[in-house]
Amino acid sequence: MHELAVCQGLMSQVEQIARREQAERITRILLSIGPLSGVEASLLKDAFPIAAAGTVAEQAILDVQEQAVQVKCLSCGAESEATANRLLCAACGDYRTRLISGDEMMLMSVELERRENAQGTPHV
Amino acid sequence: MCDTCGCNITDGNRHLIEGDGKLAQTESGREAISVLQGLLSENDHAAAHNREHFDRHGVLTLNLMSSPGSGKTRLLEETIGALGGELRIAVVEGDLETENDAQRIRDKGVEAVQITTGTACHLDAHMVHKALHQLELDEVDILFIENVGNLVCPASFDLGQHRNITLLSVTEGDDKPAKYPVMFRAADLMLVSKSDLLAVLDDFSPDKAERHLRELASSAPVQTLSARSGEGMQAWLDWLRAEHAAAAERIARGETVRPAIQPDGQLLHTHSHDHGHHSHD
Numbered sequence: 001m002h003e004l005a006v007c008q009g010l011m012s013q014v015e016q017i018a019r020r021e022q023a024e025r026i027t028r029i030l031l032s033i034g035p036l037s038g039v040e041a042s043l044l045k046d047a048f049p050i051a052a053a054g055t056v057a058e059q060a061i062l063d064v065q066e067q068a069v070q071v072k073c074l075s076c077g078a079e080s081e082a083t084a085n086r087l088l089c090a091a092c093g094d095y096r097t098r099l100i101s102g103d104e105m106m107l108m109s110v111e112l113e114r115r116e117n118a119q120g121t122p123h124v
Numbered sequence: 125m126c127d128t129c130g131c132n133i134t135d136g137n138r139h140l141i142e143g144d145g146k147l148a149q150t151e152s153g154r155e156a157i158s159v160l161q162g163l164l165s166e167n168d169h170a171a172a173h174n175r176e177h178f179d180r181h182g183v184l185t186l187n188l189m190s191s192p193g194s195g196k197t198r199l200l201e202e203t204i205g206a207l208g209g210e211l212r213i214a215v216v217e218g219d220l221e222t223e224n225d226a227q228r229i230r231d232k233g234v235e236a237v238q239i240t241t242g243t244a245c246h247l248d249a250h251m252v253h254k255a256l257h258q259l260e261l262d263e264v265d266i267l268f269i270e271n272v273g274n275l276v277c278p279a280s281f282d283l284g285q286h287r288n289i290t291l292l293s294v295t296e297g298d299d300k301p302a303k304y305p306v307m308f309r310a311a312d313l314m315l316v317s318k319s320d321l322l323a324v325l326d327d328f329s330p331d332k333a334e335r336h337l338r339e340l341a342s343s344a345p346v347q348t349l350s351a352r353s354g355e356g357m358q359a360w361l362d363w364l365r366a367e368h369a370a371a372a373e374r375i376a377r378g379e380t381v382r383p384a385i386q387p388d389g390q391l392l393h394t395h396s397h398d399h400g401h402h403s404h405d
Binding site: 002005006009010012013017021027028031036037038039071084085086087088095096097098099105106107108109110111112113114 | 154155156157158159160161162163164165166167244245246248276277279280281301302303305306307309336338339340341342343
């Protein structure tokens, strides 16, 4: 159960962003998680209120976008859906595939409310 | 840091930020800030820092992972005995409690630093960094990091190692790679350990274990060995010698290497980490 540790890392990233953007509060956090990241989305959601308590994101909604496992075959080139423990090419059956999706463990975006008169840094 | 270059965008989440994807829109009264940063970016940053130290001191660092009781410490004891005069070895031991494993390694005449994690189920890059302060890296050719016995959590945390070695003992099921795909997918070498027990544990098939590993799209070599009987140890020691020689050549060329399986985004992570180093001497 390392999801709490992951969540604590997330909180320090979110707090940094809140400071940089002079946010009053964070209202929503969007993550992208794949089954091969080693992190369980439901456990992350359970750990989140513990990690977020007393922070600028205490009231935030944690949204987790769960990603499907997809591979590209290095032998026949086909792209196919796979499962976490069977990363074979669905077209030719070869095991020499490259994962193209499914190991994401990423903070995609945060939604925030700024303090009155605060100017955020421009971002691209 | 990597909060703007988008290097963690994969085919699976690209649609979220492009076109009229969820993240491209801003709700009224609130502002959506695109971040695109790995959730473990603080750890990964510390890991990159560790890896630079290893490379600068010419150290090959190997991360040993497995369930508890698969024979990691026993393998290290025998490895130290066999390579003692040839390569200088040091060990970082990770356990929830006790100095027992570090003491076993010290009894072999080798430096060992024990990290006790308390309740944490894995080592992270910061813990390893702290442990490095207690080691003279210039005196070390191969540093083994014996991770906490656990087939789940250690796989997610980069420590700065060059290679991952995952042990699977024959007292476990040969379908462990299918049950713990994240862990076994991370292996650059899988060791089937305690092979001396195969004679009495005929339900474990090393071939099946290898087949389950291949189904994870892994081409990592598989070696079957017993630290107790010595069977298969030669191939393991030769692998270590070859990795050490390759590391020396790599360092001479100014290159580094990471375990084969990294999240796709990290493979694209080409930023240099040449900022603010402090001395470990």
